[in-house]
Amino acid sequence: MQTKYLAKIFVTLRPSVLDPAGVAVQSSLQQLGYDNVDQVRIGKYIELTITTTEEKKARQDLASICDQMLANPVIENYRFDLIEVETQTGVF
Amino acid sequence: MTKFGVVVFPGSNCDRDVAYVTRDLLLQPTRMVWHQETDIADLDVVIIPGGFSYGDYLRCGAIARFSPVMQQVVEHAQKGKLVLGICNGFQVLTEAGLLPGVLTRNRDLHFICDRVPLKVERTNLPWTQAYTNSEIITLPIAHGEGRFYADAATLAEIEDNGQVVFRYQGENPNGSLNNIAGICDRRGNVLGMMPHPERASDAMLGNSDGLRLFQGLVEKVAALA
Numbered sequence: 001m002q003t004k005y006l007a008k009i010f011v012t013l014r015p016s017v018l019d020p021a022g023v024a025v026q027s028s029l030q031q032l033g034y035d036n037v038d039q040v041r042i043g044k045y046i047e048l049t050i051t052t053t054e055e056k057k058a059r060q061d062l063a064s065i066c067d068q069m070l071a072n073p074v075i076e077n078y079r080f081d082l083i084e085v086e087t088q089t090g091v092f
Numbered sequence: 093m094t095k096f097g098v099v100v101f102p103g104s105n106c107d108r109d110v111a112y113v114t115r116d117l118l119l120q121p122t123r124m125v126w127h128q129e130t131d132i133a134d135l136d137v138v139i140i141p142g143g144f145s146y147g148d149y150l151r152c153g154a155i156a157r158f159s160p161v162m163q164q165v166v167e168h169a170q171k172g173k174l175v176l177g178i179c180n181g182f183q184v185l186t187e188a189g190l191l192p193g194v195l196t197r198n199r200d201l202h203f204i205c206d207r208v209p210l211k212v213e214r215t216n217l218p219w220t221q222a223y224t225n226s227e228i229i230t231l232p233i234a235h236g237e238g239r240f241y242a243d244a245a246t247l248a249e250i251e252d253n254g255q256v257v258f259r260y261q262g263e264n265p266n267g268s269l270n271n272i273a274g275i276c277d278r279r280g281n282v283l284g285m286m287p288h289p290e291r292a293s294d295a296m297l298g299n300s301d302g303l304r305l306f307q308g309l310v311e312k313v314a315a316l317a
Contacts, residue, residue: 017241018267020201044150069158072151072187074194075241 004051004086005058011071011078012043046070049085058082094313096122097135099165099181101156106142106178106290113293113306114139120310127159136313137174138165140181142234142288152195152237153183162188174218174309175282179235182274182284191277191284192250193242195235199267203236207299209261210273210287214254217276219283222308228261229301231287233273238265238286240272253278258285 013019019041026040052058062080071078096114100107107124115122125132132138145156156162162184169175169190177185185191198204207230212223223229242250247269250256258274266286274285289302 016243017196018199018239020197020199020267024201069154070150072154072194074186074243075196 002051002053002088003055003058003084004049004088005055006083006085007048007050007058007062007080008083009046009048009062009066009070009078009080010043011046011066011076013041014075014077017075043076044070055082055084094120094310095134095136096120097125097132097138098122099125099127099138099140099161101127101143101145101159103145103147104141104143104180106180106288109288110139110141110178110290113290113303117293117303118306118310125161127156127161129161130164132161132164132168135168135173137176137309138168140165140175140177140184141290142179142181145180145184148180148237151183151187152180153185153187156180156184157187166190169277169282172279172281174313176219177282177284178288178290179233179238179286182286183237185282185284190282191275192246192255193240193275195237195286196239196241197237198235198239198265203234204238204265205232205234206265207232207292208265208273208287210258211261213256213259214276217257217280217283218309218312219276219280219305220257220308221312222304230292230299231289231302232291232299233265233287235266235286238268240268240270240275240286242269250275257283258287 022040022042029037066078098107098110111122114120183195212227215225255275260271276283289305292299292302
């Protein structure tokens with residue numbers, strides 16, 4: 001039985017890394033009058049679908065995909081959510 | 093003779109400038125190496141040029157790192173042979189794990205196109221043997237993501253091992269940690285640098301401070317032969 005999952009992947013800068021784009025956006029928001037805004041950090045959001053026989057395998061594959069390519073562990077962290085979108089059984 | 097190979101990814105744009113220096117100015121055999129090639133055993137020096145490989149999608153150098161030729165470049169480096177990454181090439185080498193750290197967005201967000209003074213920190217390397225110790229040279233830079241970053245422990249290790257080869261002198265243009273403009277690996281056979289020596293090699297363009305890097309390489313390889 002194959003299950004297709006939608007993965008929602010969030011790649012964020014590690015807290016110790018300077019984010020000059022975030023700083024620029026924050027300063028612009030404050031100029032707009034939102035002086036209650038702080039700690040703007042800009043990251044990436046990636047969606048993909050992955051088809052596996054079990055959720056555990058999907059999670060293992062995704063961790064490997066993120067470690068190898070989607071995030072650079074020197075400066076970035078990642079997390080992902082998995083949503084089951086389709087289950088196919090029997091003969092195709 | 094020193095055989096140079098210049099790697100060409102989709103989006104590389106300094107490849108022919110590098111080949112002009114090694115082939116036309118220094119008269120060394122030079123070939124362009126397409127990113128899908130899987131045999132580069134004939135080469136003495138591999139150069140990964142500047143540009144925007146794969147459109148800089150995801151992160152600079154992140155996708156180029158997985159192209160077929162990069163496995164060969166890693167093996168070339170592991171054999172102790174010479175690998176130079178310039179600008180985007182430096183970014184590719186950090187992504188590939190051949191050099192530590194990462195190049196991040198410039199501190200002030202601008203794409204910087206300028207000529208900057210650099211201090212040559214080491215001359216006991218094939219890359220810099222034609223310079224004098226602590227010499228200040230001027231090379232062009234042109235990058236949006238050139239701010240060298242590594243965590244504190246890695247940075248200390250880079251400094252302790254003497255891996256910093258070039259440092260921005262005076263004003264730091266991009267916020268690079270420790271003013272780092274170029275580093276080598278522990279053995280010294282892999283060099284990554286944000287400045288463009290190939291753009292300062294033909295005296296007709298007004299500056300030839302970069303030429304000695306390539307001349308030094310030719311001498312080094314000739315001495316080994």
